Amino acid sequence: MAALRTPSPEQALADFSPGLPFAVAFSGGADSTALLVACARRWPGQVRAVHIHHGLQAAADDFEAHCRALCLHLGVPLAVRRVQAGHALGQSPEDAARQARYAALAEAVQTQWPEVRDVALAQHADDQIETLLIALSRGAGLPGLASMPRQWQRQGLNWHRPWLALPGAALREWLQSQGQNWVEDPSNTDEKFTRNRIRARVLPALAEALPAFRETFARSAAHAAQAQEVLHEVAAQDLVQVGVPPRIRALQALSRARQALVLRHWLRQHHSTTPSTAQLYELLDQVAACTTRGHCLHLKVGQGFVERDGVGLKFLSP
Secondary structure (H helix, E strand, O other): OOOOOOOOHHHHHOOOOOOOOEEEEOOOOHHHHHHHHHHHHHOOOOEEEEEEEOOOOOOHHHHHHHHHHHHHHHOOOEEEEEOOOOOOOOOOHHHHHHHHHHHHHHHHHHHHOOOOOEEEOOOOHHHHHHHHHHHHHOOOOHHHHOOOOOEEEEOOEEEEOOOOOOOHHHHHHHHHHOOOOOOOOHHHHOOOOHHHHHHHHHHHHHHHHOOOHHHHHHHHHHHHHHHHHHHHHHHHHHHHHHOOOOEHHHHHOOOHHHHHHHHHHHHHHHHOOOOOHHHHHHHHHHHHHOOOOOOOOEEEEOOEEEEEEOOEEEEEOO
8 A cells, every 4th residue: 555645744734723822842853843943934923932951861951052042043932941750659751751741831831921822742643653552552442542632622721733644754854955953862762762662663664564554543543532532421421420429329220331431531530540451340340249338349549549438439549
């Protein structure tokens, strides 16, 4: 199967309609440099930039200096935030850094430019495929297989990923054609990180065996996202019926699959935690066994515990 024609960065931005003004998360790397330059040209005077200084490597100061110089050249206001994210027990350093980055981006935008409601991120098609493959390797369900959304809301802001149809190589080629340089993060070639191993070893093999894999894998992720949206609606409706916190008898009236769906939804929406598959299956077994008043239930679930509380369940934070 022949690969589909890759759109140019300018064409990709044709489908991007942020509220103006808006902000771009700008690391100084190729992907975010392409995003900042293309957006500044398309919406002159309407773009802001936020650079997150992680302080994780000696080159971080050079990254910031590069970002300041390019923003000055483009006439784009820049906010810089410094974060040093420590990770909790059981949390990966990458996940901790990602959460700290999002929090710092939101804080910078809302503090520096209160009129801004939209933020653009530079993840591209290769990042999407890496996310999907990592989800598959972990046995993820639909939320994981849906990978990264093109747009969503968080912390009072609208977040966008306009590059998801573009491979990273296309962005670099475009930057080279524009005579625009960027910084290279040396950690991007460190294969101790799963994403880097996938990028270096798996994606080239997939490109050779399945030339259209970026488009077809992205289509599968989109199908999973659509199915997950429907399940989210079902779970929200079921949660209204079983109550918050959930009543045991009402849960038992649902099929096991819908019990799993509504319990995940309750834990995620009301307690910001997600059970492992093993934890959820054990919770379902215990709910099924609650046929007498004397049956006790106390299980580690996500970042806390679920207990029986009379006729219902309750969640205890650690």
